[in-house]
Amino acid sequence: MDSSLILEYAWTLLILIGLEGLLSADNALVLAVIAKHLPDKQKKRAIDLGIYLAFVFRFAAIFLITFIADIWQVQAIGAAYLIYLGGKHVYKNVFSSEEDDSGEEANKPGSGFWPTVAKIGIADIAFAIDSILAAVALAVTLPNTPLPKFGGMDGGKFAIIVLASVAGLILIKFAANWFVKLLDVRPGLETTAYLIVAWVGVKLAVITLAHKDVGVLPAHFPHSTVWTIIFWAILLGIAVIGWFVSGKTDAKKRANDASTS
DSSP, X not given: OOHHHHHHHHHXXXXXXXXXXXXXXXXXHHHHHHHTXXXXXXXXXXXXXHHHHHHHHHHHHHHTHHHHHHOHHHHXXXXXXXXXXXXXXXXXXXXXXXXXXXXXXXXXXXXXXXXXXXXXXXXXXXXXXXXXXXXXXHHTTSOOOSSOOBTTBOHHHXXXXXXXXXXXXXXXXXXXXHHHHHHHHOTTHHHHHHHHHHHHHHHHHHHHHTSTTTOSSOTTGGGSHHHHHHHHHHHXXXXXXXXXXXXXXXXXHHHHHHHHO
């Protein structure tokens, strides 16, 4: 391939990896929250298995990207799931009474190891739809390469999307384990995490509403500068405000909680 083409692809790959890094932070925080009720020895394993399931989906989704991009119902389901997941937990934490929350989450139905792995996998699948659509939107602007086609797209474009997706999952894996530890120090970040989930769901809903077969919003709006600034400003606002209002638990209380668990 021409050297200028290689440089253009390499630069785009770096941008995609950076984008995956940004998107993986909120994803990782959510996975950590979902797994936080498990015993310490099972948390990391549940997150790892959930990410492995998500990797299988992402790899398959890249082959089927034309299906995901063209069928707005797939995007709508992902948006609805994220908004439901975030809204449900925020409502429970903000509006429910202490008596409703007094029971341990670990004893609730569907909160065992394998159901938790399934929840992690489903959550990451929903996040993956947004991530893959963002990667494809950037990759399709690249010129074609001499490489054979894969998944209905140019081989070079397919390759950088795969590499960026793998990088994103690696970042999620390490970040999620770090967030598990952070949640012990700042448990209030759980509500922040689910607010971010709901907001990412709104982003995916905007993409759905701008789909050519829906047409509620202009087709260019999800990729416009105005919406990009609005989305990231609110996302960063949620994260920053959540950090300062989450509060810390002192070391003595954490030690007592660990001894009684």
